[in-house]
Amino acid sequence: MSPTLLPLISTPRHGSRSRMTCRFRCNDACDAPVPNESDNPAMRDLVEGALARRSVLKTGALGAGALVVGGLATAAPAAAAAGGSTTSAASTAAAARGGRHCSHDVSRAAFTPVAPNRTDAVTNAPEFTHNVVIRWGDPVEAGARRFDVHAQTPEAQAKQFGYNNDYVGVLPLDGRRALLVTNHEYTDENLMFPAGEYDDATIKKIAMAAHGMSVVTIERGRAAGSWIRADHRRSRHNRRITVHTEFAFHGPAAGHELLRTEADPTGMRVNGTFGNCAGGTTPWGTVLSGEENFNGYFDASGPVDAANAASFKRYGLATTTTTNRGWSDVDERFDLARHPHEAYRFGWVVEVDPLEPTSTPVKQTMLGRFKHEGANVTISKSGHAVAYMGDDERGDYIYKFVSADRFRHGRSPAARRHNKTLLTKGTLYVAKFTGDGTDDGVFDGSGEWLPLTSHHRSHVPGMSVAEVLVNTRLAADTVGPTKMDRPEDIEPNPVNGKIYCALTNNSDRGVKYPTDETNPLASSMVRAELGAPLTSKSGNRNGYVLEVTERGNDHTATRFAWDLFLVCGDPTAPETYFAGFDKSKVSPISCPDNVAFDGAGNLWISTDGNVLGSNDGLFRVPVAGPRRGHVEQFLTVPFGAETCGPLVSRDQRSVFVAVQHPGETDGATFESPSSTWPHTDGFPRPSVVVSYRR
Template structure:
């Protein structure tokens, strides 16, 4: 059921996400009833009936390994609300008596509402690449008023999200910058645009502005600058590029179409949100809000098929892009299986610009925020992923293959199959003190939110075939309708699990839970220990100590975000008067010193979104310092945290209600009276190292 937008006022304390962003990015996901209507037992009922199991698990904490692969992450979200600015009422961002941990020695940027990217004193910044810049040879210069699909296919796409840097073998100082383009906001791309009424040219430009970009960049000695190199190594993947579908879904009746009767070749990737870098040198990216690119859902009335569409949130009213007018495959009335061909983890080999990218159905079909890899000390490859919507779940995939070293053809051919065979799991979390949770965010008697958990297997895939581990569903059904499969095993409904990544040395897994203002409301899941606040507008970050290849784990909340002066916030036990206020965490990354870095999306405290460093160990645990803020109405994405530079993707600058290309709200990054353009930015310290 849609909540009428006309009766919703923007109000203080809600996410700063504009309604226009909600329209185009996620199809107004947060203004609908959540699609997870499963009858999972509420958390408190689970806990009261599971004392013996919880006691057993509590006594067997998982052993953590120290071998892993870090990846640069980005994230996205879909909460609605206001974009009013203001100053935080508390939290100075000053260093406390414990001092700044190594890598966090910078003057925090104060909360603000400026139309600029602000960095600490002593730091410099430069745009690396922005929407419309040339990527492949022959790309024309960007002309905002004369865009064509042919030009956009060769230029940097719109609304960059994830970013990663992969060294180019044998060429020092040169990297592949891999970036995904999550979605388009046509009202800010074209003057005179009529909502839901694109011309064919506008629709095809939009299709070409989606996908993934691989662009070579060159570093500059003594600086953090990165300069694009337009050449044969570069590549643009769009909504029209071919992808190979692997795993149980491939060739199944659920993905066959008139254009692809074999059910193995999918055109395009859309809704790409966060992602990660694999230890074998590829990029993986999550197809997240794919449902709002399709029309014709109302034509599907057969009960089973309709329930499957409803579980993923397909709704004709949410199709703001209207591609189905010009590409019949995006009309479910004409091609009912096309929607089942999106929602996967995609993998791209940047070292070979001719290689066909892959969609991995063995990892399940969700609204994947992204995926990130950890390798245990015995070589087991584990991928973590979150399903980014209210009351959805946390997953992991444990491969049965080991990595072959090198970038040669044979090694890469093998390594590109690592995510095709293994076991897919979903998480159930149990709190240590469930009876102490009342939805207020008050800490339990122990002084922390903590507990244990279990991974429930859904699907096992081997070279010899696939086996469903869910009663009443085939392996193909589990791979394609993973949400419904997960519902059957009673996992924990979470507050929008977004970016999730294992620490490269401790192995602890960190997941950003962005927000969930439906938590504890009528008919929805009550607050529980991992999601301890009703009407949660600020989100939290969970820390999981996982038995990576096993099925048990322990967990605790590192941050319960929001105004530090509020009683319902928690900063790892650190002095809350000495932290930077953080709201709506979206993606996570790690610096070379082991600190966690968090980017935000939809700051509910009335200020611009930003990037924050968080200490994880010792007396500084929970110390949070804001490193930068992005321009007004923008989202912070794609952080890469290194010694020489920090890289962020600035997504949807100026994307605010009552504004458009005809009336810009932002002029970043070019200034003057220019149109705002999403861009990738590099930040570095003058004559020094990041955070030192």
């Protein structure tokens, strides 16, 4: 089926997200008051027109490969306009090397980039296909009931695959089997429940059980690169983690008075995890999951203790009776008036050991508390574990943690036990960026990791170690880091050692947030250079990808250099930039969200909120060599969906993607869906898919 091209969206609300997505996922965060009111310095050396100068200096003029979308030229590879014959530089080079384009290795294989489209399907590059691995409601634990959307119960959902899968991790068990670990970020009750079939309390209890995480045994399919769900009745590792699963607090803040409640006077245990966005798989074989938009799950039935006011405001917690989820109706711990400390028990990085299905999951307090998009760990040259994290909010910060102890190599139980303690002691940093001016036509500069606290000493006057970790945003505000445009997934490249960060967007940049060289795109500049009738709040609609090189390529270093690797958007727009690559040959990309790497070090980017008139997708981008910055779209997800959790398998044959919230568009309901993907039912079911060479 040929993709349908739609006009460019010129005035979206926040990206192309529907009001439903804004409400259910992040509690309308973009409409809330600015959470970061600190006066931290911004790099104000940006001059008007620098983006245009950079475009002239660093990119070629728009070539003949432009694809017209809704009256505006959107660059597309020549292959897209040539009936599917691959004529890109990659395929030409592959042919010269004797058939590299036929490789099953996705890091090396050339493919025909997918054109922008609005189809209700996962659309692969034509050289690839895919299969659905697991869907919302499929059985996970032994004894799970068969999914029936008309006869759901909280108990049934607690054993079935949850809703809105986000992060994807795959841990090999043997040559044939592996463990798939996913987050379940949030629920959309409008799409999940037939009208009139459930009472309000039951809906909320089922939704609570649909949050959390899943561990699922998968096995190789018949086609090379394919994977399918294994028999859950014989898979001892399978596990559901929900709002009611018991977690342990580890690290310096464990037991602190702010974590103590009536139900847990020790402050050492907490029930559940929710709002889980991205994550990371550690070198010691555990999975990290970031609790992101936790604030939207709390409300207040009455006045809230004034002692918590500053913290609650900084974290966007409701202090009125206004509520989004209404979970306090069925579980009073979500009522801040009655249990104010419960909110401090969320917003952490969660660590789960998939290989030990009876183990107690952990919340690692040493990694700080904020709206974690995820956490990704690498081992430094000196053997320390280093974790990179983003606080996914307009105007918030980028963080790094360096362990005090060193990683132990080997597969012995003792080495693994030691490595599982690495995130409990060390130093937590926040990033400050400095631009070097744009007269060179390049957005780049230097930066510094500012220490906030170690496990035994706070670097923030007036705050203890535990207080810095519980109220990390307030602590960071005092040391002068750089306000960023929604820093989401941040990962180290295992091949070149550089760090890549997806800065998804910020519609208020240049309005509520000053521009700087790291966050240069202002609303007035968009209007002046695109000539489009955008509102005064257009700001940074399409996002950036930031590239960081730490001094000596050492992950424990406190100094670094940086550059904007990608300035995303319509390639015909002067402000866009693709690491210097010819803009006439790249795929349009908007709102980068998650990043991943293949065995060759290529960057893979998934998007969330594309404003260029197409479904969101997954893109491959070389970061070195003559094709550095050559963005090519590998797939698109169905109508209304977000592309999540990209993962390239170790053998480079499989690309996993989590398809989140298909059909989540304004006005859509269970009875009147705007998507029915994966087309096994008359309603949408978020699912994990795997793509592989045909």
